[in-house]
């Protein structure tokens with residue numbers, strides 16, 4: 119390790135230790151690069167060669183892990199790893215102008231950040247993912263439309279609420295269902311429960327161009343007459359098409375909800391019991407299906423506690 123190329127890694131087999139060590143590193147005025155499986159490699163200069171940083175990160179990680187194995191104590195291990203850094207790069211800490219005090223005489227390291235760089239460094243602690251959409255997990259729906267006079271269903275997760283009464287669907291232009299929505303000026307949004315995961319996935323991997331997907335379900339029609347709905351789904355919303363936004367590869371269909379149908383045992387006094395609906399969620403990461411958790415706080419209420427403070 120050189121003084122000018124400095125690498126650091128925490129034993130990420132121990133999450134607490136890893137986090138604590140990272141926080142400590144965040145007080146140093148250096149660049150921090152998170153490396154999966156290596157912990158953190160810290161390059162003193164942005165031009166630090168990665169190979170060197172990774173190698174020193176690996177060395178340091180094994181030292182940190184060894185120390186944790188011996189002491190079993192996060193605080194002692196953090197101190198130990200700081201000592202390790204000082205041995206490997208003796209003048210590293212003393213060169214940091216941002217510290218009030220750096221004392222190695224008693225074998226203990228005491229230092230305090232002046233906080234001058236604190237804000238800037240907090241930002242560095244995040245890793246960037248590029249322009250990645252993280253609005254998942256999101257509700258998974260089965261959108262229904264009559265195509266050439268026959269019901270067809272497509273799995274759509276990119277569903278939005280435009281205002282309380284209207285829904286948007288982001289649907290790739292290549293899909294068979296799009297023509298049916300345009301032809302009839304309506305569609306349905308059916309909410310499957312988790313026990314319909316196989317049928318829901320199937321409708322998302324097979325096209326109505328070649329396969330009759332509607333035969334999987336009991337179909338029914340409502341007020342609009344040409345928006346097919348699925349009896350097995352606990353909730354069905356019948357929508358009138360009000361606008362199509364033309365994206366390069368997608369039709370964004372915007373519909374107004376004209377009627378909603380729900381299983382009797384999933385609603386009480388007009389209030390939907392989502393615990394009984396058991397809706398299915400989808401995340402692009404994985405990709406996976408998720409289940410709903412528990413309600414844990416009252417909306418438009420829990421924040422009032424901060425008003426009092």
Ligand SMILES: Cc1cc2nc3c(=O)[nH]c(=O)nc-3n(C[C@H](O)[C@H](O)[C@H](O)COP(=O)(O)O)c2cc1C
Pocket residue numbers: 258270271272273274275276277288289290292293294295296318319321322323324325326327400
């Ligand atoms: C979980 C899941 C979610 C999906 N969400 C969307 C979506 O939001 N928009 C879209 O255009 N396609 C989505 N798809 C892909 C379509 O459902 C799939 O291409 C389907 O087979 C098209 O059916 P069709 O050709 O009968 O219209 C999704 C697929 C799955 C499995």
